Amino acid sequence: MSLNRVIMLADCQSFYASVEKAEHPEYHDRPLVVAGDPERRSGIILAACPIAKSFGVTTAERLGDSLAKCPDLVIIRPRMQLYIDISMRITNIYQSYTDLVEPYSIDEQFLDVTGSLHLYGTPEELAHHIQTHIQSELGIYTRFGIAENKILAKTACDNFAKKNESGIFVLTKDRLHETLWTLPVAKMFMVGSRMTRHFNAMGMETIGKVAETPLEKLKQLMRRKFGKNSDINAELYWRIANGLDDSPVTPGTHSVAPKAIGHMMTLPRDYGKLEEIKVVLLELTELVCQRCRGKGYMGHVVSVGCMGADYDHPTGFNRQMKMDDPTNVTNQVYRAAVELLLRHWDGYPVRKVGVSLSQFSSDDEYQLSLFDPHRDKTMALERATDAIKQKYGDAIILRAVSITPAGQALHRSEKIGGHYK
Numbered sequence: 283m284s285l286n287r288v289i290m291l292a293d294c295q296s297f298y299a300s301v302e303k304a305e306h307p308e309y310h311d312r313p314l315v316v317a318g319d320p321e322r323r324s325g326i327i328l329a330a331c332p333i334a335k336s337f338g339v340t341t342a343e344r345l346g347d348s349l350a351k352c353p354d355l356v357i358i359r360p361r362m363q364l365y366i367d368i369s370m371r372i373t374n375i376y377q378s379y380t381d382l383v384e385p386y387s388i389d390e391q392f393l394d395v396t397g398s399l400h401l402y403g404t405p406e407e408l409a410h411h412i413q414t415h416i417q418s419e420l421g422i423y424t425r426f427g428i429a430e431n432k433i434l435a436k437t438a439c440d441n442f443a444k445k446n447e448s449g450i451f452v453l454t455k456d457r458l459h460e461t462l463w464t465l466p467v468a469k470m471f472m473v474g475s476r477m478t479r480h481f482n483a484m485g486m487e488t489i490g491k492v493a494e495t496p497l498e499k500l501k502q503l504m505r506r507k508f509g510k511n512s513d514i515n516a517e518l519y520w521r522i523a524n525g526l527d528d529s530p531v532t533p534g535t536h537s538v539a540p541k542a543i544g545h546m547m548t549l550p551r552d553y554g555k556l557e558e559i560k561v562v563l564l565e566l567t568e569l570v571c572q573r574c575r576g577k578g579y580m581g582h583v584v585s586v587g588c589m590g591a592d593y594d595h596p597t598g599f600n601r602q603m604k605m606d607d608p609t610n611v612t613n614q615v616y617r618a619a620v621e622l623l624l625r626h627w628d629g630y631p632v633r634k635v636g637v638s639l640s641q642f643s644s645d646d647e648y649q650l651s652l653f654d655p656h657r658d659k660t661m662a663l664e665r666a667t668d669a670i671k672q673k674y675g676d677a678i679i680l681r682a683v684s685i686t687p688a689g690q691a692l693h694r695s696e697k698i699g700g701h702y703k
Contacts, residue, residue, distance in 0.1 A: 288405050289531060290393040291427040291435040292376065292412070293444070297389035298329035301368050302358045304421030313337055314356040317345045328360055368420060375416055379408070382531045390439075392432055394531035409450045425449040433471060433527035437462060441469055455525055462525065463490025471522050480507060493523035543579065544638025545569050547690065552591060552631035556623075558688040559588065559632055563623060565684060565691045566637040567616045572668055574639055578646070580608035581639025584615050586622040591633035598634075599626040608643045611660055615639065 294300060298316040303309055313334035318326045325345035337352035349355055369388045376383045379402075382394035395408060402408040409426035416424050426449065427439025438453035442461065453461060468478040470489045484503050486492050492500070497520050504512040521527070545566050553559050563586070574581060583604050590597035601622050609615060619637055645661075667679055677692055684691040 287394060287396045287430050288399050289429055289432055289435045290395060290405070290409060291386070291432070291439040292391050292393060292409075293425045293427075293439050294372065294389040294416075295423045295425060295444075295449075296329050296331050296335075297369075297422070298360060298365055299331040299334070300329075300422045301365055302361075303331060305364075306358075309356050312356045313339070313352050313354060314358065315339060315345075315348060316358050316360050317348075318360065368422070371420060372416060372422065372424075375412065375419065379412060381533065383533055384531045386436075392435065392531045405452060406448075406450055410448070413449060423449065426451070428452040429525070430455065431525070431527035432529055432531065433522055434462075434525045437471055437525075440471075441465060453525075458493070458525055459490065463488060463493055463523075465489050467492060470519070473519070483507075489523050492519060495520070540577075540642075542585075542638045542640035543570055543573050543577070543581070544585065544636060545573075546587065546634060546636030547694065548634050549632070549690070552633055553635075553688065554631040556627070559623065559627070559635065560620060561683045561686060561688040562635050562690055563619050563637065564612075564616050564681065565689065565694075566635060567619050568612045568681070568691075570637050570639055571610045571612045571615055571664070572671070574610040574642075575645070575665060575668055578644055579639075579642040580610045580645045581605075581615070582608040582641035582643065583639065584618045584622070585636075585638045585640065586619050586626075587634075587636040588623070588627060588632045589634040590630050597628055597630040598632065599628065600636075601626045602640075604641070608641070610639070610645055611664065613660075 299314050302316060303314060311333070313336075314331045315327050315334050316329040318328060327339065327341050327343050327345060327348055330339045330341060330348075334348070334352060334355060337355075339348045339351055339355070345357065365388060369385075373383060373385065373391065376391055376393055380393050380395045380398045382397075384392040386392055395402075395405070399405065399408060402411055405428045409428060413424050413426065416422050425439055425443040425446075427435045427437065427443045428451065429435040429438050434453050434455070438451045442451035442453065443449055465488060466478075467473060467481045467486055467489055468475070470492070473481070481487075481492065484507070486495065495503075497517060500520050501513050501516040504516040508515070547562070547566065549562065553562065583602050585600070585602035587600035588598040589600075603618060603622055605614070605618050615637075670678055676694075680689075680691055683689055
């Protein structure tokens with residue numbers, strides 16, 4: 283077996299649950315799940331260990347449904363900071379084998395081991411070596427899909443390595459007809475349930491059917507179904523089905539300068555009063571501006587979005603406006619955000635609120651204003667506040683409105699990505 287490049291997609295099995303089992307050896311032989319906070323309408327399974335899955339417990343189902351299947355379930359509230367820390371330690375292990383490591387998610391990473399493979403033997407031997415290293419050091423079991431590009435490595439991991447006793451599978455192009463192409467089209471990367479139905483309606487029940495359809499014919503079929511602007515998607519699906527991917531494994535791929543910095547949160551109840559919505563708007567604005575200051579950006583355009591809870595009858599708005607000058611000062615951005623709220627809110631209850639800044643410039647240089655002579659002092663004060671929060675946590679300094687019933691900042695400070703730290 284020979285590959286031009288040797289790319290691995292390494293995936294940690296039931297990552298959150300595996301971390302908790304490593305932290306709690308007494309639960310080693312028990313069915314364990316990591317679940318959200320039921321008291322705040324988020325009692326959803328985030329991760330289930332293999333033992334729990336053997337009872338039929340699945341990720342994203344309600345905690346009550348899981349308990350009905352497995353009454354002896356061990357339930358642990360998520361600890362996101364711990365999972366992030368363990369993920370970084372796993373990254374460091376990968377980087378001891380190759381400098382080409384690209385995170386794909388908190389529990390999946392691409393590795394290009396082409397240049398270092400000669401030190402370890404075959405791709406399978408290297409994967410087993412890394413697998414053993416992580417298992418012995420952190421107690422986490424990893425699976426490896428191996429191929430000559432990222433698409434095939436991801437496919438190899440999801441469809442074959444996870445079902446393989448060794449947790450390792452090599453997918454080569456000369457065997458696609460007996461491996462990848464035999465799978466139902468629903469197993470194809472980037473194909474969801476809706477697109478599966480479309481492919482089935484076009485007579486393509488397997489990935490092989492998509493791959494063997496001439497590209498021009500696939501474009502014609504998709505034009506008939508989706509309109510004239512579907513050629514790019516047709517070529518994308520055709521390339522995925524044929525295992526074609528030229529993208530490199532790129533360390534730091536998520537470190538490029540963002541086009542916008544924003545934050546959106548779902549509220550624990552409907553907010554129907556203007557003053558309540560303004561509290562959350564201020565908290566989100568402060569968080570966005572804090573992130574901008576941390577990156578050295580000032581934004582020229584502020585965007586605000588408010589949405590109701592009924593997705594079948596959507597209410598709300600998403601609008602933006604350009605401020606007179608770029609800024610990352612919370613009160614200045616908040617005034618613009620409130621202006622958008624007053625101008626566009628339809629008066630219906632709000633369940634989701636978002637704020638973002640875009641059109642960035644560096645905060646090293648900015649235009650002085652006759653109407654804001656204290657801007658330097660304000661920016662210095664906010665940087666000092668940011669430094670204190672960075673050291674002691676966001677809850678160490680709060681605005682008074684955040685301790686009102688509408689405030690969410692105190693509760694949010696206990697979480698990362700919507701889950702408890």
